[in-house]
Amino acid sequence: MKLNTELLKKLVTAYGPASNEGIIRSIIIDEIREYVDEYNVDNLGNLIAHKKGNGKKIMISAHMDQIGLMVTDIDKDGFIRFGNIGGISPSISLSQKVLFENGTMGAIFAEPVDDLSKLKLDNMYIDIGARNNKEAEEKVNVGDICIYYSEFIDNEHVVFTSYLDDRVGCYVAIETLKNLNATDNDLYFVFSVQEEVGLRGAKTAAYSIDPDFGIAIDVTAHGDTPKAKRFAIGLHKGTAIKVKDNSIITHPLVRNNLVELAKVNDIKYQMEVLEFGGTDSGAIHTTKEGVPSGVISIPTRYVHSTVEMASKDDIMDSVRLLKAYLEEKK
Ligand code: CO
Ligand code: ZN
Numbered sequence: 001m002k003l004n005t006e007l008l009k010k011l012v013t014a015y016g017p018a019s020n021e022g023i024i025r026s027i028i029i030d031e032i033r034e035y036v037d038e039y040n041v042d043n044l045g046n047l048i049a050h051k052k053g054n055g056k057k058i059m060i061s062a063h064m065d066q067i068g069l070m071v072t073d074i075d076k077d078g079f080i081r082f083g084n085i086g087g088i089s090p091s092i093s094l095s096q097k098v099l100f101e102n103g104t105m106g107a108i109f110a111e112p113v114d115d116l117s118k119l120k121l122d123n124m125y126i127d128i129g130a131r132n133n134k135e136a137e138e139k140v141n142v143g144d145i146c147i148y149y150s151e152f153i154d155n156e157h158v159v160f161t162s163y164l165d166d167r168v169g170c171y172v173a174i175e176t177l178k179n180l181n182a183t184d185n186d187l188y189f190v191f192s193v194q195e196e197v198g199l200r201g202a203k204t205a206a207y208s209i210d211p212d213f214g215i216a217i218d219v220t221a222h223g224d225t226p227k228a229k230r231f232a233i234g235l236h237k238g239t240a241i242k243v244k245d246n247s248i249i250t251h252p253l254v255r256n257n258l259v260e261l262a263k264v265n266d267i268k269y270q271m272e273v274l275e276f277g278g279t280d281s282g283a284i285h286t287t288k289e290g291v292p293s294g295v296i297s298i299p300t301r302y303v304h305s306t307v308e309m310a311s312k313d314d315i316m317d318s319v320r321l322l323k324a325y326l327e328e329k330k
């Protein structure tokens with residue numbers, strides 16, 4: 001198994017902010033269709049792909065939505081004001097290019113920009129190059145969402161781009177599905193919607209699937225750059241097995257199972273204690289009477305920026321660990 005950079009690039013550059021996941025969902029359906037027994041799209045837009053088995057029911061969840069900027073107002077000169085969909089940082093957004101679903105491009109700027117400490121979304125705007133309000137409204141409307149325009153860059157060791165969160169998780173799920181050996185487990189691969197606004201898709205998907213175990217695949221932060229807060233996660237140190245974040249303390253059954261499998265299969269791993277954030281497993285584990293759940297994380301620097309960076313080896317170790325977990329009889 002080698003990293004399929006073409007597929008990862010296709011996933012990170014596809015449009016799909018929370019609640020507008022149609023385009024990314026069709027791309028994923030095309031990738032997985034022939035590897036599953038059936039799939040459906042639920043009422044909220046989650047893609048639920050089923051690979052049938054007679055054993056335990058396992059829900060695997062990777063969110064396909066991404067953070068974005070929603071149009072709140074277009075002024076008389078055609079400048080667009082916006083609010084955030086998910087964790088959008090003002091300083092990261094300054095001077096970025098953005099892309100709307102219909103292909104319209106824009107640039108984000110702010111006024112005044114002499115004191116960056118005062119920068120907030122309220123004094124920022126998107127300029128799509130319209131000469132007046134009428135021209136702007138022909139292309140963009142209040143309520144539309146744009147995303148950071150992505151460039152995919154890689155070298156022999158890392159990839160960096162916007163939206164590894166969580167298209168790299170989708171990538172890990174897809175590659176696992178494609179390489180999976182026969183197993184008794186009854187597998188539900190969920191590509192969830194609206195994670196970035198509060199784990200909403202995973203919540204309804206888990207309710208309908210009612211799994212025995214839950215596994216989320218998502219990015220995690222880093223503690224390996226010059227002045228980062230001490231945090232035992234770094235690039236090139238393997239896949240990360242989550243112990244906790246703000247949405248879950250992972251179930252020992254799942255966590256120990258993952259650690260054992262990493263050891264037995266010689267997969268490089270690190271333990272992750274994240275003091276903020278959450279993932280789909282936060283929603284899955286409190287479903288109905290409770291679902292023992294865990295998380296396989298991909299260590300990622302600069303999460304929610306346009307240069308999110310991950311190690312190719314760590315990504316492949318994440319595929320190996322998920323594959324081992326799903327193939328083993330529970
Ligand atoms: Co995120
Ligand atoms: Zn995420």
